[in-house]
Amino acid sequence: GPLQPLRRGAFILLEGCDRSGKSTQAAKLVRQLKARGCRVEHMRFPDRTTPIGKMIDAYLKSTQELDDHAGNDEKIFVKVKVPSSFTSRFSVRLKLVCSASGTSIVVERYAYSGIAFSAAKGLDFSWCKSSDVGLLAPDITLFLDLPICEAGKRAGFGDERYEKEDFQRNVRSQFLDMKHDDMKIIDARKTIDEIHRELVAIAIETIKKCATLPLKDLWK
Numbered sequence: 067g068p069l070q071p072l073r074r075g076a077f078i079l080l081e082g083c084d085r086s087g088k089s090t091q092a093a094k095l096v097r098q099l100k101a102r103g104c105r106v107e108h109m110r111f112p113d114r115t116t117p118i119g120k121m122i123d124a125y126l127k128s129t130q131e132l133d134d135h136a137g138n139d140e141k142i143f144v145k146v147k148v149p150s151s152f153t154s155r156f157s158v159r160l161k162l163v164c165s166a167s168g169t170s171i172v173v174e175r176y177a178y179s180g181i182a183f184s185a186a187k188g189l190d191f192s193w194c195k196s197s198d199v200g201l202l203a204p205d206i207t208l209f210l211d212l213p214i215c216e217a218g219k220r221a222g223f224g225d226e227r228y229e230k231e232d233f234q235r236n237v238r239s240q241f242l243d244m245k246h247d248d249m250k251i252i253d254a255r256k257t258i259d260e261i262h263r264e265l266v267a268i269a270i271e272t273i274k275k276c277a278t279l280p281l282k283d284l285w286k
């Protein structure tokens with residue numbers, strides 16, 4: 067018979083402002099996809115368990131100051147010629163490309179967060195974008211959109227450096243400026259289970275649709 071094309075997994079990205087429910091939904095989504103027999107792994111940026119992630123964690127908790135060009139993300143460390151963002155973010159490409167088994171990944175935050183937060187701090191939008199051109203593009207980006215006044219009422223809001231309502235409003239508008247066909251806006255005011263069902267349906271559709279499609283690069 068004809069050769070079967072290799073099937074790849076999907077790159078499913080969850081984005082959103084702080085306290086929009088990304089971690090809750092990512093964990094539920096991964097569990098549900100596994101229950102349905104999908105091979106799937108969970109990743110997040112920043113990963114606060116890595117050495118650089120620990121510095122970022124301290125920065126976000128305001129216990130350590132970093133230059134803004136250095137504080138915003140792993141990618142920053144390009145500045146000191148340690149391409150850490152690339153090691154960590156390339157791990158996204160490695161996961162998809164090196165698993166002929168077709169493992170999908172559910173990722174919390176990625177280039178859009180880096181750009182939205184950096185631009186909201188006043189850094190030049192094109193500069194923020196430039197180091198992410200050519201990274202692996204998500205197959206779908208699910209933007210969990212919660213009114214900032216609602217986010218402000220959620221437990222823990224304000225614990226970290228960026229959790230201020232005016233700043234988050236700016237971040238949200240930066241995110242929305244990057245809206246494109248592969249970015250879906252999800253109403254994050256709904257219940258956890260309603261959102262979960264919506265995300266599962268989109269994820270399954272994306273996994274089916276992408277299985278034999280080529281990978282894409284961001285902004286190329």
Ligand code: FDM
Nearest residue numbers: 111112126138139175176179180183228
């Ligand atoms: N953040 C996240 C950035 O400023 N730049 C980035 O590139 C990324 C990926 O780090 F305030 C910010 C966004 C948020 C914080 O918080 C991470 P969580 O709760 O770990 O997602």
